[in-house]
Amino acid sequence: MIAWTIVQIGVLIWAIRMLWKYYMANGGNKFGLPEPPGPCGLPVVGYMPFIGSKAHLTFVKLAQKYGDIFQVQFGTQKVVVLNSLDVIKEALNKDASFAGRPNSAAAEIFVKETTSSFTMRTGDAQWKFLRKLAIKALSMFASSRNSRLEAVIDEASEELHAELSAFNGQPTDPQQTIFSSFAGVIGTILFGLDFSNKDSLLKPMVSLNETVSKFFAIGSVLDSLPFGSLIMRHQVKNFSEAMKPVVQIVDRHIKEHLVHCKEEDDVRDIADAIALAAIQTPTDVKQQLGLTDDKIRFIAIDLFGGGFVTATDSFRWAINLLAASPDVQDRARRELAEVCGDHPLQLADRSNIPYNEAVLLEVFRFSSLVTLSLPHSTMEDTTLRGYFIPKGTTIFSNLFAHHYNPQYFPDPDSFRPDRFLTADGKLDADKAQLVIPFGVGKRRCVGENFARQELSLLIGRLLQHFEIRQDPSNPVNVYDTVPGLNRGPVQTPLIFKKIVL
Numbered sequence: 001m002i003a004w005t006i007v008q009i010g011v012l013i014w015a016i017r018m019l020w021k022y023y024m025a026n027g028g029n030k031f032g033l034p035e036p037p038g039p040c041g042l043p044v045v046g047y048m049p050f051i052g053s054k055a056h057l058t059f060v061k062l063a064q065k066y067g068d069i070f071q072v073q074f075g076t077q078k079v080v081v082l083n084s085l086d087v088i089k090e091a092l093n094k095d096a097s098f099a100g101r102p103n104s105a106a107a108e109i110f111v112k113e114t115t116s117s118f119t120m121r122t123g124d125a126q127w128k129f130l131r132k133l134a135i136k137a138l139s140m141f142a143s144s145r146n147s148r149l150e151a152v153i154d155e156a157s158e159e160l161h162a163e164l165s166a167f168n169g170q171p172t173d174p175q176q177t178i179f180s181s182f183a184g185v186i187g188t189i190l191f192g193l194d195f196s197n198k199d200s201l202l203k204p205m206v207s208l209n210e211t212v213s214k215f216f217a218i219g220s221v222l223d224s225l226p227f228g229s230l231i232m233r234h235q236v237k238n239f240s241e242a243m244k245p246v247v248q249i250v251d252r253h254i255k256e257h258l259v260h261c262k263e264e265d266d267v268r269d270i271a272d273a274i275a276l277a278a279i280q281t282p283t284d285v286k287q288q289l290g291l292t293d294d295k296i297r298f299i300a301i302d303l304f305g306g307g308f309v310t311a312t313d314s315f316r317w318a319i320n321l322l323a324a325s326p327d328v329q330d331r332a333r334r335e336l337a338e339v340c341g342d343h344p345l346q347l348a349d350r351s352n353i354p355y356n357e358a359v360l361l362e363v364f365r366f367s368s369l370v371t372l373s374l375p376h377s378t379m380e381d382t383t384l385r386g387y388f389i390p391k392g393t394t395i396f397s398n399l400f401a402h403h404y405n406p407q408y409f410p411d412p413d414s415f416r417p418d419r420f421l422t423a424d425g426k427l428d429a430d431k432a433q434l435v436i437p438f439g440v441g442k443r444r445c446v447g448e449n450f451a452r453q454e455l456s457l458l459i460g461r462l463l464q465h466f467e468i469r470q471d472p473s474n475p476v477n478v479y480d481t482v483p484g485l486n487r488g489p490v491q492t493p494l495i496f497k498k499i500v501l
């Protein structure tokens, strides 16, 4: 009986929304413009049942019919999908109207449980402030003369290479080994741990990542349905419980940095930089924004959440693609040998290894890891390319659609790093700028620079020490992907053959 009533109310809400949509699409808004076109859906669930597990591909097909901007109904939520570079840039570089995040129950709970998170927060003054601090902390870390990035990469490479060598050239699925090394890099750099001591902090943080992904995967579906937060109440409780120990550990680790860090030259890691940024923020600014030092310190959770799985998955994409392209691998390794001789690749070498940099760009393009970027939301009624987009509309930027657009990237299904080189073998800066794995505009990824440095060094150093080969009985299929929040690379055994120097 109750279920039947819920269905009836759901249908009623849907009917009202459809009438409202019809009214707005026919000029019933202050701009007198129609809303973007798009396919019809079913009552209550909208177009959700037709999206499938690879939404980016479904959207590419819909764009062929409806154009670069169209809208689909996800349950009770209206989603506008942007499918080309021009439209994505035009929207996200516009004023702040596209800088929001959807006001989902899942995101609200996340913000509340972590006491502060700017990634999930809409584009308000607190988001702006915390984002600025995060960028400041990252750049303080990058430019500090005590920065430990290269030292940490040394340790992570050593651990990774030792573990891969232990397989003695036998096929192995390196997922866990890579996971541990990358957790070590970001954990050490964020929280200033000793690399060898990383597990104390990282175990709960890594399990938190899984908890958050699961929570958002369920949350985004249930958010779209009427009474979603009621149906979600058990997940909310479990999530809150899972967050508590993590919040305590992070707080303790960063508080320890307050004692050490008094000025910019003291900065050894990002925790130091965040602690210092918190101290340097004038009290009246904190009061105005309703922030405390505790809240500011939780920027570290945003950075861990944003920077761990994305970097790990990009690295795994890189080794799968390199294993499947021995010619690319040989050329990249030759360049490294010419430029570095027998010293390990350093950040300062990056400007002299255009082919390796092109490989990284092509890994970003081919993988298009965060296919639809993170969802944005309109913060006010706005317009785009002659369409009206009401306040509170969810916006997806289909980065995959752009990265596979043959107009920009001819033969997009092929892994061809030299598409980013000029005729005389230099990196083509204009073409490089067309690759946008970190999004564009006001909410563009804050960890971009760090991610590029980390991946460039770890991939280059791996190539300096190992030949990566396919397992002949189980070859890599780089067109097969694991659906999820990110477009994950397939897990597959590979052979790491040590190069004798």
Ligand code: HEM
Binding pocket: 118, 119, 120, 131, 302, 303, 304, 305, 306, 307, 308, 310, 311, 314, 369, 370, 373, 374, 375, 437, 438, 439, 440, 442, 443, 444, 445, 446, 447, 448, 450, 451
């Ligand atoms: C290959 C690695 C990475 C990829 C592909 C990636 C991609 C992205 C994308 C697509 C967004 C959404 C942009 C938008 O909403 O328009 C984003 C946001 C974000 N990323 Fe990354 N990211 C990577 C690494 C990192 C790293 C290493 C960090 C931290 C050190 C980081 C921290 C963040 C944060 C905090 C946000 C939220 C920004 C905001 O809401 O204002 N990411 N990233």
